[in-house]
Amino acid sequence: MMNALRLEARLSDHDRLYDAFIRMHDGLSEAESQKASAKLVLLLANHIGEPEVILEAIERVRADMGDGSD
Amino acid sequence: MPAARRTFPFVTPPEVETGRTAEVPITIVGAGPVGLSAALDLAARGQRVLLLDRDDVVSDGSRAICIAKRTLEISDRLGIGERLLEKGVKWNVGRVFFRDQEVYHFNLLPVDAQKFPAFVNIQQYYWEEYLIDRIADEPLIDLRWKNEVTGVEQDENGVTLSVETPAGGYRVRAEWVIAADGAHSPMRAMLGLDFQGRIFEDHFLIADVRFKHEHPDERWFWFDPPFNPGQSALMHKQPDDVWRLDFQLGWNIDREEAVKPENVTPLVRGMLGPDVEFEYEWISIYTFQCRRLERFLHDRVIFAGDAAHLVSPFGARGANSGVQDIDNLGWKLDLVMRGAAPRDLLESYDHERVQAADENILNSTRATDFITPKTPVSRAWRDAVLELARTHEAIRPFINSGRLSTPKIYEDSPIETPDAPGEFTPDMKPGSPALDAPVRLADGSDGWLLEQLGERFQALVFVSGTAMAEGMAKALAATGEEKAAIEPLFVLPAGISPSGLEAHAVVDRDGLVAERYQGRAGTVYLLRPDQHVAARMRHFEPAALRRARDRAMGRG
Numbered sequence: 001m002m003n004a005l006r007l008e009a010r011l012s013d014h015d016r017l018y019d020a021f022i023r024m025h026d027g028l029s030e031a032e033s034q035k036a037s038a039k040l041v042l043l044l045a046n047h048i049g050e051p052e053v054i055l056e057a058i059e060r061v062r063a064d065m066g067d068g069s070d
Numbered sequence: 071m072p073a074a075r076r077t078f079p080f081v082t083p084p085e086v087e088t089g090r091t092a093e094v095p096i097t098i099v100g101a102g103p104v105g106l107s108a109a110l111d112l113a114a115r116g117q118r119v120l121l122l123d124r125d126d127v128v129s130d131g132s133r134a135i136c137i138a139k140r141t142l143e144i145s146d147r148l149g150i151g152e153r154l155l156e157k158g159v160k161w162n163v164g165r166v167f168f169r170d171q172e173v174y175h176f177n178l179l180p181v182d183a184q185k186f187p188a189f190v191n192i193q194q195y196y197w198e199e200y201l202i203d204r205i206a207d208e209p210l211i212d213l214r215w216k217n218e219v220t221g222v223e224q225d226e227n228g229v230t231l232s233v234e235t236p237a238g239g240y241r242v243r244a245e246w247v248i249a250a251d252g253a254h255s256p257m258r259a260m261l262g263l264d265f266q267g268r269i270f271e272d273h274f275l276i277a278d279v280r281f282k283h284e285h286p287d288e289r290w291f292w293f294d295p296p297f298n299p300g301q302s303a304l305m306h307k308q309p310d311d312v313w314r315l316d317f318q319l320g321w322n323i324d325r326e327e328a329v330k331p332e333n334v335t336p337l338v339r340g341m342l343g344p345d346v347e348f349e350y351e352w353i354s355i356y357t358f359q360c361r362r363l364e365r366f367l368h369d370r371v372i373f374a375g376d377a378a379h380l381v382s383p384f385g386a387r388g389a390n391s392g393v394q395d396i397d398n399l400g401w402k403l404d405l406v407m408r409g410a411a412p413r414d415l416l417e418s419y420d421h422e423r424v425q426a427a428d429e430n431i432l433n434s435t436r437a438t439d440f441i442t443p444k445t446p447v448s449r450a451w452r453d454a455v456l457e458l459a460r461t462h463e464a465i466r467p468f469i470n471s472g473r474l475s476t477p478k479i480y481e482d483s484p485i486e487t488p489d490a491p492g493e494f495t496p497d498m499k500p501g502s503p504a505l506d507a508p509v510r511l512a513d514g515s516d517g518w519l520l521e522q523l524g525e526r527f528q529a530l531v532f533v534s535g536t537a538m539a540e541g542m543a544k545a546l547a548a549t550g551e552e553k554a555a556i557e558p559l560f561v562l563p564a565g566i567s568p569s570g571l572e573a574h575a576v577v578d579r580d581g582l583v584a585e586r587y588q589g590r591a592g593t594v595y596l597l598r599p600d601q602h603v604a605a606r607m608r609h610f611e612p613a614a615l616r617r618a619r620d621r622a623m624g625r626g
Contacts, residue, residue, distance in 0.1 A: 009464040015436045018455075018468050022439065025447045033447040064458055 005056040076199055077127045080216040083233075085240035094120040094212070095407060097231060097244040099219050100251035101125075103134065103194065104375030104392035106201035108248050110148040111400035113210040114525065117407065120242060121211055122233060124218035128202070131352035132278050132314045133194035134389035135306060140477035140503060141390045142186040143601070144397045147524050150200040151186065158190030159307045164289040166471055168456040170296050174466050175288075178474070183582055184506035185518040189386070189474065191308050193278075222247070222260045222371065229370045246403060247371045250392070255377035261368060267361030268435065270382065271321040272442050275355050277334050280312050281348035291471040293441070293456055297340020302441050304471075305341060312351055315341060316383075318442060319355070329353050358382040360431045360438070366395075367420045374399060379427035384437035384472030387430040394477060395423050401525070401599035405623060410553035415624030418485045426478035433473045440470035477503045480602065487596075487605035487618040494588050494606060504530075504601040507583045509561075509576035512568045519583055520601065522576060527556045527619050528597045531610060532589035534563065536571045543573040545612045556596070556619055561589060598622055 011017065024040070025033045045054050085092045096112055098105045101123035109121045137145070137154060145151040165175040178188040205211050220239075221232030224247075231242040249257035258265065290305040297303070301318035308314055317337050319328055327333055334353055342348065362379035366372060375392030399419050405411035443449040459465040480486065480501035487500060498505060506520040523530075529546065533539045539560040546558050560575040561583050562568055568575040578584055587595060587606075596605040596618045605618035620626075 007462060007464055009467065011464075011467070014467040015433070015470060015473065018440065018451075018470070019436055021451055022448050025445070028447070030446060060462075061458075064461060 003050055003053055005053050005060070075127050075130055075195060076202075078202070078215045080126055080236055081214070082237040083214060083217065083235060083240055085242075086235060086238040089240075091230075092120065092240060092242045093244075094118060094242065095245050096120070096248065096403070097122065097229070097242055097246075098248045098250055099231075099257055100249070100255075100375075100377070101198075101202075101213060101215075102129065102250065102252060102375070102392075103197050103201065103389050104396055105248070105250035106198060106205065107144070107148055107393050108250060108374065108396040108400065109211045109213070110201065110204055110208065111396055112404065113205075113208045114148070115400065115404040117210065117404055119211045120244070121205075121213045122217040122219060122231075122242075123213075123215055126215035128195040128198040129193075130195070131193070131276065131354055132306075132308055132312070134197065134386075135191050135194065135308065135314055136189050136386035136390075136475075137192060137197065138386060138390045138475040138477075139184070139186045139188050140475075141393045142190065143503075143506065143520055144393055146185070146521070148201070149204045150197075153200045154190060154192060154197065155186060157196055157309050158192040159287055159309055160187050160190055161287045161289060161307060162188065163286070164291065164471075166469055167290065167292040167295060168453075168460070169294050171460065173456055173460050173469065174463075183508050183580065185520060186506070191306055191314075193308055193310075193312065194389070196309070219251075219256065219260075222257065224370050245370065245407065248399070249371055249373045249377045250375045250396075251377050253376040253380055255373070257371065258363070258373065258377055261371065263363055263368065265361045265363060265380075267359060267380070267431065269359045269361070270357065270438055270442070271444075272438075273319040273321065273323055273325065273328070273355055273357055274383070275317045275319050275328060275334065275337070275353070277315045277317070277338055277353050278308070278312050278351040279315060279338060279342075279348040280310070280351050281342065281346050282311050283342065283346045283348075285313075292341075293452075293471075295340070298337060302471075303337075303341060325355050329355055356383075358438070360435045362424070362427045362431060365420055366423055366427075367416055372399060372403070372416070372419070374423075378423070379431065381430050381434040382438040383434075384441060385430075385434050385474050386472070387434055387475045390475040391426055391430050391478075394426065395419075397600045398423055398602075402624075405554065408553055411623040412625065415485070418483060418624060422478070422480045422483055425480060429478055430475075437470045437472045441472075479503075485604065485622045485624055487621055489606065490608075493608050498587055498595075498603060498606075500603045500605055502603050504595075504597055504603065505586045507578075507586055508580055509583060510579040511577075512571070512575055516579070517576070519576065522559055522574070523597055524601050525599050527554055527599060527604075527622070529556050529558045529615055530561060530587070530595040530597055531558055532561045532584060532587070532591055532593040534591040535566055536562070536568065536575075538591065539571055539573055539575060542610055545610075546615070548612070554619060554623060556615055596622070 097120045109119045162178045166173045223230045229247045287307045292303040304316040306314040366378045374395040381387045443452045455468045604622040
């Protein structure tokens with residue numbers, strides 16, 4: 001059976017994680033920051049290991065961004 | 071425009087005329103909520119206190135505003151809890167907005183069946199007035215207005231303060247001094263102490279406005295609202311139809327211009343709507359810092375409240391943690407002064423309250439970083455959270471508009487006795503503040519567990535019936551020690567009458583005491599005089615209780 005993207009709350013320690021997300025960018029230029037975020041996604045994608053799940057997340061993000069006119 | 075602030079008369083201290091040095095065991099510097107609470111706490115333990123304040127008036131404006139449950143419980147012990155509860159605004163719902171849309175709302179869902187709610191909102195001046203009213207009935211406290219400490223010297227045996235008044239100067243000699251003189255603490259400066267941490271480059275404007283518009287008693291928080299683009303804003307209800315409005319202004323502003331009503335009104339109108347009639351009660355501007363002293367204990371000068379640690383306002387962790395400092399300090403200082411505990415016990419104040427300050431600083435720093443992102447990338451991440459959270463509930467816990475003050479559960483405190491392995495779950499572990507629950511008293515009336523606790527060491531003992539309690543009471547009495555007796559409080563199951571039992575007992579009428587404390591017959595909690603758990607065990611053993619009590623008193 002193919003797994004769907006899990007949308008129920010699963011994490012703990014949100015504030016510590018968020019802080020780490022932000023600190024990951026300390027001292028980086030904007031272009032470097034974009035690269036850092038991409039590297040993070042790539043590592044997490046590998047950890048998830050299920051292409052369909054990742055593709056569903058991509059679709060959701062794209063829908064949430066609207067038409068890009070923001 | 072503003073409500074009249076209560077002022078207090080300056081009375082020439084006798085020492086100004088006699089030229090003598092005032093000799094008092096304890097002097098407290100600063101009569102804000104922390105200093106006033108400290109004076110009441112120590113007087114309740116029988117200590118004589120001199121309380122000095124350089125001003126003669128209560129706080130202006132809302133300032134501290136949100137009083138947390140734990141602070142209300144401490145204030146109840148000091149005699150003003152019910153007054154705060156009666157006057158204060160209770161609120162449970164918080165709404166978070168991003169730009170022009172609500173992202174989500176939360177309900178604080180306070181633990182049911184406790185005497186006090188998660189928070190009440192009240193202007194700081196009421197809080198101070200209630201404390202001052204109580205002090206008027208307390209002969210052990212000598213509260214002196216317009217008495218400014220201008221010099222501090224200390225030696226092995228005490229502290230000498232130089233005090234200036236409108237009528238002239240005098241000196242005070244005290245065994246101990248509590249410095250509760252606020253964020254800009256002159257005591258800290260006079261002792262040349264370093265204050266370490268972060269200063270945030272941002273300004274917030276506070277407008278306390280009075281208006282009679284229908285609006286729910288809720289906390290509203292805006293990220294990047296249309297009426298204050300790129301910044302944040304907060305709205306909180308207070309008593310007397312006064313609303314506390316906070317607007318982030320950024321760093322590069324003209325402070326004098328920013329507080330002029332003509333510049334504030336567009337923000338207020340943007341938030342409240344174009345037609346609301348309002349008047350200003352108070353307008354102020356603040357910057358914030360997350361800093362603390364390296365140590366709170368400096369020989370015989372003990373720092374508490376903002377004088378010891380500063381946090382940003384998000385989460386209401388300032389005054390609340392200050393009063394919790396006092397709750398921690400009062401009993402320890404009292405026992406040391408009575409010679410019942412070694413002076414080392416005060417080191418545990420430093421250990422426990424520095425730990426609390428670090429937790430508060432961590433939480434308020436993270437909230438500040440979320441609320442006021444300082445780089446394009448941190449703003450992008452922040453906005454990504456807010457946008458995605460509108461449709462994805464799982465992302466909402468990342469939203470941080472302030473993590474609201476909760477009491478510190480002390481970790482690895484030198485004065486707590488750890489659980490034996492496997493006996494309890496971590497809930498209510500040693501270091502935790504005792505949790506309230508409804509109880510029935512021996513006379514048949516209803517009351518609250520926390521009303522039965524505090525000011526002395528107590529053993530909360532779960533028993534199956536009165537016979538069990540009788541035997542235990544005798545065994546405990548035999549361990550008697552006048553200065554630090556352990557007083558039992560027996561918890562009887564619902565349906566069992568405490569009549570005929572001489573010892574202090576309550577009936578667990580709804581079973582919530584047993585539930586919250588994992589209690590069963592024989593379970594015993596040793597509670598410190600500040601209602602924190604010192605130790606707990608599954609079997610009632612007077613010798614083990616005594617050992618835990620000795621440890622809680624710093625006897626090694």
